[in-house]
Amino acid sequence: MLTSRAENIRLPTSLKTGEMENRRLAKQAVAFLILSVVLLGSIFFGLCAGRFSITPARALEIVFNWLFTPGLLINQIDERIILLVRIPRIILAGFAGAGLAVAGAALQAVFRNPLVSPQILGISPGAAFGGVLAIVLGWWGLALLGLSFASGLIALVFVGLLARINGRSEIITVILAGIVISALFGALVSLSQFLADPNGSLPAIVYWLMGSMASATWQKLTLAAPGLIMGTLLIMAMRFRLNILSLDDAEARSLGANPDIERWIIFLAVTIIVGSQVSVSGVIGWIGLVIPHTVRMIMGQDNRVVIPASAILGAAFLIFADTLARTMTAAEIPLGALTALVGAPVFAVLLRSHYRERMQ
Amino acid sequence: MIMLSDVTVRFGSRVILDNVSLHFPKNRTTAILGPNGRGKTTLLRTLLGQQKMNSGLRHAPKIVGYVPQAVMLAHPYSALDIVVMGRAASLGLFGRPDKKEQNIALEAMARVGVAHLTDTPFLRLSGGERQLVLLARAIATGADVLILDEPAAALDLHNEMRLLDILTDISQESDKSIIFTTHNPNHALNVADDVLMMMPDGSTIHGTVNETLKTDNLTRLYGVDMQFIRLDNQAEEQSLVIPSFSLCRKCPAASVKF
Numbered sequence: 001m002l003t004s005r006a007e008n009i010r011l012p013t014s015l016k017t018g019e020m021e022n023r024r025l026a027k028q029a030v031a032f033l034i035l036s037v038v039l040l041g042s043i044f045f046g047l048c049a050g051r052f053s054i055t056p057a058r059a060l061e062i063v064f065n066w067l068f069t070p071g072l073l074i075n076q077i078d079e080r081i082i083l084l085v086r087i088p089r090i091i092l093a094g095f096a097g098a099g100l101a102v103a104g105a106a107l108q109a110v111f112r113n114p115l116v117s118p119q120i121l122g123i124s125p126g127a128a129f130g131g132v133l134a135i136v137l138g139w140w141g142l143a144l145l146g147l148s149f150a151s152g153l154i155a156l157v158f159v160g161l162l163a164r165i166n167g168r169s170e171i172i173t174v175i176l177a178g179i180v181i182s183a184l185f186g187a188l189v190s191l192s193q194f195l196a197d198p199n200g201s202l203p204a205i206v207y208w209l210m211g212s213m214a215s216a217t218w219q220k221l222t223l224a225a226p227g228l229i230m231g232t233l234l235i236m237a238m239r240f241r242l243n244i245l246s247l248d249d250a251e252a253r254s255l256g257a258n259p260d261i262e263r264w265i266i267f268l269a270v271t272i273i274v275g276s277q278v279s280v281s282g283v284i285g286w287i288g289l290v291i292p293h294t295v296r297m298i299m300g301q302d303n304r305v306v307i308p309a310s311a312i313l314g315a316a317f318l319i320f321a322d323t324l325a326r327t328m329t330a331a332e333i334p335l336g337a338l339t340a341l342v343g344a345p346v347f348a349v350l351l352r353s354h355y356r357e358r359m360q
Numbered sequence: 361m362i363m364l365s366d367v368t369v370r371f372g373s374r375v376i377l378d379n380v381s382l383h384f385p386k387n388r389t390t391a392i393l394g395p396n397g398r399g400k401t402t403l404l405r406t407l408l409g410q411q412k413m414n415s416g417l418r419h420a421p422k423i424v425g426y427v428p429q430a431v432m433l434a435h436p437y438s439a440l441d442i443v444v445m446g447r448a449a450s451l452g453l454f455g456r457p458d459k460k461e462q463n464i465a466l467e468a469m470a471r472v473g474v475a476h477l478t479d480t481p482f483l484r485l486s487g488g489e490r491q492l493v494l495l496a497r498a499i500a501t502g503a504d505v506l507i508l509d510e511p512a513a514a515l516d517l518h519n520e521m522r523l524l525d526i527l528t529d530i531s532q533e534s535d536k537s538i539i540f541t542t543h544n545p546n547h548a549l550n551v552a553d554d555v556l557m558m559m560p561d562g563s564t565i566h567g568t569v570n571e572t573l574k575t576d577n578l579t580r581l582y583g584v585d586m587q588f589i590r591l592d593n594q595a596e597e598q599s600l601v602i603p604s605f606s607l608c609r610k611c612p613a614a615s616v617k618f
Contacts, residue, residue, distance in 0.1 A: 020479055021462075112434035240456040244448045246435055250410055254426035255501065256449025265453075301435040301481075304456060 031299050035309055039094075039316040046090045046323040047082060054078050063087075089216040092280065093322040094315035095228040096213075097287055099273035101314025104288020105295070105306050106235045106266050109246040111171055114296075117288045118274045121174070121267060122181035124285070126155025127278040128209060129185045132192045135205050145223055149275030155181050156271050160264065170249075211282035211336025213322045220280045227276030232311060234269040239307040242266070246303070284336045286343030287314055293350050361386050361537060362407055362424065362505045367416030369399075369406055376402045378562055379416070384554075386504060389531045389538040391548035391569075393581060394558030400541040403558070404509055407539065420505065423449045425498030427508040431490065433483060439493045440478035443469055446500030468500040469493070472526050488519030495526065506530070508540035512547060524551045545578055545586070545601045557581050573601070 047059040054062075062082045065072055074083055100118075107116050118124045130151025134144040162177035163170070189209070196202040235242075244257045245266070252259045277284065291314040292306060299305050318335075321342060325333045362384045369377040376399035384390055384407075394400045405411035408424055425446075443465040444457050451457060457465070469475045472492045477485065485493060491511055498506050511527075512520045528551050531538050542548065548555045548569060555572050557565040559581055565572055578586040578601060585604035 024479065109435065112432075114434065237454040240451065241448070241453055243437065243441065244445055247445070248428075248432060250405070250408075251426070251428060251431065253410055254408055254424060255445055256423050262453065296435075301437050302441050 028299065028305060032309065032312070035312040035316070039312050039319075042316040042320040042323075043090055043094070046093075046319045047086055049323050049327050050081070050086070051327075052078065052081050054082065084218070088218045088221045089213050089322065090319050092216045092221050092224060093213050093318045095221075095225055095232075096277045096281060096284065097291075097314040097316070097318025098311040099228040099232045099277055099314075100284065100287040100318070101291035101310040102232050102235050102307055103270040103273045105292035105303070105310045106238075106242055107270060107288070108292060109242040109303055110263050110266050111175065112246055112248075113171075113175075114293065115289070116175070117285070118270055119182065119285065121178045121270070122155040122159050122185060123152045123267075123271050123274045124278065124283060125182045125185035125189065127152035127271075127275045128283050129155075129188045129192070130275075131208060131278055131282070132189050132196075132205050135201050135208060136192050136196050138201070141219075142223060145227075145276065145279035148279040149227070149272070151185075152271045152275040152278070153268075155185055156267055158184075160267075207334070208282045209336075210334030211284040211339075212325070212332060212334055213281050214326070214332050216280070224276045224280040227272045231269040231271075231273035231276070234272075235266065236307055236311070238262075238266065238269075239303045242303040242307070282334075282336060284318070284339055286339045286347070287318060290343045290347050290350070291317060293347065297350065361419075362421070362539075363419040364406065365417045365419070367406060367418065368414045369402060369411060370414050371402075375562060377406065380564060382556065382564075382566060384505070384537045384539055386535045386537045387531070388553045389527065389551055390540075390554040390556055391552035392539065392541040392556045392558065393543075393545060393548060393578075394541075395560055395582060398558045398560065400558060401509060404507055404539070404541060407505075407507060421503060423501050423503045425501045425503035425506040427491070427494045427498050427506070427511055429509045429513060431482070431494065436481040436483045438478065439474065439480050439482050439485060439489075440465060440469070442482050442493055443497045443500050446497040449501060464502075465496070465500045468496040471499060471530075472496045473522070487514040488516065488523070491515060491519070491523060492526070495523070499530070504536055506536055506538045508538070510541050510543070512542060512544065527551055545573065548573055549599065549601060575601075 044056055044059070047063070048054050048056050058078060059082060062079050066074075066079075066083055074080055104117050107118065107121070108114050111120070127148040130148035131144055133151070134140070134147040139147065158181050159174060159177045162180065163173040165173060193202060193205055196205055241257065241262060244252050244255055245259055245262055247255070249259045292310045295306050295309045295313055299309055318339070321338050322335055325335045325338045364377075364380060364382045367377050367380050367382075368375070380403075392400050392403065402411055406413060406418065407420065408426055409418055409420060440462075444462060446468070447457050447461040447464060451461070466475065466478070469478065472495050474489060474492045474496060477489060477493065482490065482493065491514070495506075495508070495511070498508075508527075511523055515523060524547060527538060527540070530536060531551075531553075540547075540552075552569055554567065555565075555569050557572065557577060559565060560583065565577060575586050575588060582603070586601055587604050589600045589602060591598040591600060
């Protein structure tokens with residue numbers, strides 16, 4: 001051989017890497033702790049703030065009584081507000097925020113593109129059309145959920161069929177098919193609005209499309225929660241696999257993954273989340289884009305961390321935004337409009353600082 | 361062990377592999393030589409099971425360690441994150457690497473000498489370091505077959521030597537079969553046991569380096585006159601194969617040929 005080999009190969013510095021590993025884990029633990037505190041703070045803010053403001057101590061007392069004294073009669077006005085109005089609303093906003101953030105993070109991994117969101121796959125417009133159709137037909141509740149989920153799923157299947165060329169779906173064809181199907185379902189939503197009764201279902205459709213948690217009840221929560229939880233847990237369980245799926249298809253295959261099938265499992269989970277969320281609270285955008293990006297900037301790129309951290313921060317963000325939506329003015333601001341108002345500028349700033357740093 | 365029997369691959373009317381049977385036994389390192397566009401990468405893709413074959417069979421283990429030429433990363437993972445991904449096959453759809461898997465990855469990184477880079481984002485690494493990290497990932501898969509697509513193409517001389525040395529080490533220490541493509545016949549001469557020449561006329565020559573890597577074969581392979589030079593000034597006897605024109609860069613006749 002041309003050179004002596006031994007001097008070229010560095011010996012394992014296991015002590016050093018072990019230390020580095022521990023430091024990394026400690027940093028992660030601190031970050032998760034801070035995120036949890038943020039979530040708790042957001043929940044408290046949601047419990048206390050509002051037209052009828054309740055002190056944190058009293059809020060805590062009510063929640064504890066309710067949790068640890070089963071069969072308690074709810075008769076005080078502040079108890080009724082917290083237990084029947086605010087808690088279901090906070091839980092729903094939390095699940096929805098967590099689900100949307102996780103769905104966005106998962107799609108960004110699978111598409112190897114940090115800028116995609118459920119919108120891209122046609123899922124949101126599909127689910128929106130299903131919901132609008134249900135309102136036109138006068139269906140609410142489970143029927144609305146079923147129709148918006150089914151319609152989101154149909155949009156996804158269309159995208160899948162359209163993108164599948166020679167038995168394989170390349171990323172770029174999926175994105176293009178998603179744009180086509182989004183346009184199609186967007187047009188169907190417009191058409192339904194045009195046909196809807198201006199004195200009856202049209203206002204309902206318009207308010208619903210703007211997105212709001214205003215109508216959250218325990219009943220609605222039980223409707224949406226199973227889908228939100230299932231989809232989120234499925235993505236959570238696949239969070240290491242997402243790292244693999246974020247590689248080039250050929251590389252992912254060489255590591256034993258089957259990206260053609262596994263991608264669609266993720267898409268299905270995203271559809272379950274988005275369909276459930278849209279059916280109870282209308283279209284709420286931007287969460288899936290802003291939250292995972294913020295998390296990646298703080299905690300790095302590994303989806304094993306990004307997914308759970310996105311869930312926590314997404315829940316905290318949507319609870320906070322929803323509380324603002326109902327407290328800032330006398331009337332409720334549509335939540336979808338608020339998340340866009342907050343999300344778009346934040347995202348613009350993040351994007352610029354992110355790429356400026358990268359280019360240096 | 362990895363094997364192709366009677367494999368034909370066509371791109372439209374162009375035949376890339378014509379009824380090829382190949383066998384890469386364990387404990388052997390094979391270099392694949394061939395001119396640009398002859399189908400080296402297609403052959404690797406076929407071995408990896410990623411190329412649709414028009415006919416023939418592929419016998420391969422479920423997981424083959426693969427070191428691509430370059431990696432496009434949308435998300436800047438750390439080097440350790442990249443290497444840990446090598447464990448994916450044994451973890452399945454819902455699995456996550458635990459401490460043990462993490463240690464296998466760290467060992468693989470130590471083995472190729474990049475243990476100090478664990479936390480560095482992959483995209484900040486130099487070309488040579490990236491290649492070594494990808495090699496560590498391929499080792500971390502625990503696969504019996506390692507396939508490298510032009511591993512030395514982007515490397516400076518020092519890193520090239522380092523990579524070839526590591527490859528030699530791996531082949532000597534473990535029962536793996538190693539297959540790599542290269543444009544430099546000296547890599548075959550120095551590292552490989554066997555050589556597979558993909559000739560311009562569509563045929564292939566497969567044999568041991570000693571019997572196959574000859575001036576006439578190489579001349580036919582590249583369409584350039586090749587010659588061996590013996591270096592006697594070292595303790596070990598060493599030869600080098602070079603194109604003839606490089607001895608006479610300034611001769612008018614040779615530069616026309618170049």
